[in-house]
Amino acid sequence: MHVPLNFHPRQPDHAADPVHESPVIGNRVELQLITTLRCNLKCTYCSAAVGDVLGSQGNVSYSLDHLDAFIARYLGQHEVYVTFYGGEPTLNLEFMQSVMERYPAFRFQLQTNGTLLDDLPDSVLARLSNILVSIDGGEEVTDGYRGKGIYRQVVKNVNKIRDRLGGTLTARVTWSSADTTFEELDELVQAFDYVYFQFVAMEGAYAPEMVEKRKQVLARMVEEFFASHDRVYPMIPVMGVxxxxxxxxxxxxxxxxxxxxxVSTHILNIMPDGKIYPCPDMMYMPEMQQGDIVSNWLRKSPLQPHPAMPCGQCEAYxxxxxxCLKNLHLAYVKGHEDYRSQVVEPICELVRFLGREVERRDPRAWYARAPLAVRNKVANNEVYxxxxxxx
Ligand code: SF4
Ligand code: SF4
Structure with a gap:
C-alpha cells in the first residue's frame, strides 16, 4: 500500500494537550517502568515488601497511548531511557517488548533477579544497554536470602546470555551480610562487566563489629582499584568516588x-497502575506521589534535601x-530514631571511610598516570x- 508522505497516524486525544514546562530537572529522564509487582522469589529483606507494595498490583494497567500522551506533554524535550523494573519485570515480557517497539529511539535497561534471563529472546537482549542482576554476594549468602540454588542458577543464566547481549552486565549487590568477603565480591567482578553494591537498609545489620568487617572489605577493594594504572577495577562505588x-x-x-x-531530579518510578513516585522504596507513602500516567500530571519530585539532614556539615558531601535520600528522609525528616542510629549513621560512617581510603591513595596522581582509555572509563562511563x- 502506498502511504502518502504527509500521512500521520492518529494521535490519542491527550496528545492535543499543550506541552507543559517539565518538572523534570535536566535534559535526561529515566522512566523506571514497573512491569508488574509480582515476583517469583521471596527475598527476606525485599524493600518492595515494605508497606505491602510487593504483590499489591499485577501487570501494567495503563495503555501505551496514555504513556505517549504523558511523554508528549512533559518529556518531549528530554532524552529518555527506560529501566524495566518490578517485582520481577521479565514476568511481563509482553509489555517490555511493546515498549521497545513503540519507542525504538530510547535506551533500555533491565533490573532483574536473573532467574528467567535465559527465557529472553535475542531481539530483547540485543537492545538492552545494561542488565542489572540482583545478587547478595557469594553463594551461601545469596541462597540464604533468596532460596537454595538461586546463586548457581543466576550465574548459569548470565553465562548463557552473555554473547547475545548488546550492552553491559552489572551485578547489583545488596550488601546484606557482614560476613560477605572481598573474595566473594571479587568473584562477581570476573563474572560481570561491573559490580555495584549498596549497603542494606536493615536494622540490626550494623553492630560495631559488623561495620568493622565491612571496612576491611572496602579497604581491600580500594587497594585492588589502585593496584594498576592499566585497567579499571570495575567496582562502581569505588570508581564513582x-x-x-x-x-x-x-x-x-x-x-x-x-x-x-x-530521585530529586530525573527518575520517575511508574507503578503498574500509572502512579509515579521518585523512589521505588517509598511507593507506600501517599505524600511521595509525584504524578500519574493515566490522568497525565507530574510535579517536581517531593523527595528533596531538607535542613534537618546533616550533609551540609559532612566531609563527604x-x-x-x-x-540515599530515602534513608536521610526517614531518619532526619520523619525522625525515625532507631533507623537513624542503626542504619543511616553507620552507612554514612562507611561512606566516609571509603572516601578516606580513596583519598589517601592520591586518586589525582593515579588518574594523571592512567592511559586515556582508562581515564575515559572512569570519567565518562554510561553505567553511572x-x-x-x-x-
Ligand atoms: S556520608 Fe551521609 S551525611 Fe555525609 S554527605 Fe553522604 S549521606 Fe550526607
Ligand atoms: S533514595 Fe535511596 S532507595 Fe531511593 S532510589 Fe535513591 S538510593 Fe535508592
Whole structure:
C-alpha cells in the first residue's frame, strides 16, 4: 500500500494537550517502568515488601497511548531511557517488548533477579544497554536470602546470555551480610562487566563489629582499584568516588548538584497502575506521589534535601551528594530514631571511610598516570546513569 508522505497516524486525544514546562530537572529522564509487582522469589529483606507494595498490583494497567500522551506533554524535550523494573519485570515480557517497539529511539535497561534471563529472546537482549542482576554476594549468602540454588542458577543464566547481549552486565549487590568477603565480591567482578553494591537498609545489620568487617572489605577493594594504572577495577562505588574526587563537577552535572540516585531530579518510578513516585522504596507513602500516567500530571519530585539532614556539615558531601535520600528522609525528616542510629549513621560512617581510603591513595596522581582509555572509563562511563553510584 502506498502511504502518502504527509500521512500521520492518529494521535490519542491527550496528545492535543499543550506541552507543559517539565518538572523534570535536566535534559535526561529515566522512566523506571514497573512491569508488574509480582515476583517469583521471596527475598527476606525485599524493600518492595515494605508497606505491602510487593504483590499489591499485577501487570501494567495503563495503555501505551496514555504513556505517549504523558511523554508528549512533559518529556518531549528530554532524552529518555527506560529501566524495566518490578517485582520481577521479565514476568511481563509482553509489555517490555511493546515498549521497545513503540519507542525504538530510547535506551533500555533491565533490573532483574536473573532467574528467567535465559527465557529472553535475542531481539530483547540485543537492545538492552545494561542488565542489572540482583545478587547478595557469594553463594551461601545469596541462597540464604533468596532460596537454595538461586546463586548457581543466576550465574548459569548470565553465562548463557552473555554473547547475545548488546550492552553491559552489572551485578547489583545488596550488601546484606557482614560476613560477605572481598573474595566473594571479587568473584562477581570476573563474572560481570561491573559490580555495584549498596549497603542494606536493615536494622540490626550494623553492630560495631559488623561495620568493622565491612571496612576491611572496602579497604581491600580500594587497594585492588589502585593496584594498576592499566585497567579499571570495575567496582562502581569505588570508581564513582575516584571520579568524583578527581573531577568534582561530574558529581553534580547530571543531577543539578543533588543525589546521584536521581530521585530529586530525573527518575520517575511508574507503578503498574500509572502512579509515579521518585523512589521505588517509598511507593507506600501517599505524600511521595509525584504524578500519574493515566490522568497525565507530574510535579517536581517531593523527595528533596531538607535542613534537618546533616550533609551540609559532612566531609563527604562534595563527592557523596546525599547518597540515599530515602534513608536521610526517614531518619532526619520523619525522625525515625532507631533507623537513624542503626542504619543511616553507620552507612554514612562507611561512606566516609571509603572516601578516606580513596583519598589517601592520591586518586589525582593515579588518574594523571592512567592511559586515556582508562581515564575515559572512569570519567565518562554510561553505567553511572544506570545505578546510584554511591553505596
Ligand atoms: S556520608 Fe551521609 S551525611 Fe555525609 S554527605 Fe553522604 S549521606 Fe550526607
Ligand atoms: S538510593 Fe535513591 S532510589 Fe535508592 S532507595 Fe535511596 S533514595 Fe531511593
Amino acid at each position: 575516584v571520579r568524583n574526587q578527581v573531577l568534582p563537577s561530574r558529581a553534580t552535572e547530571l543531577y543539578a548538584g543533588q543525589t546521584q540516585c536521581r 562534595a563527592w557523596c551528594r546525599g547518597n 546513569e544506570y545505578v546510584e553510584i554511591m553505596p
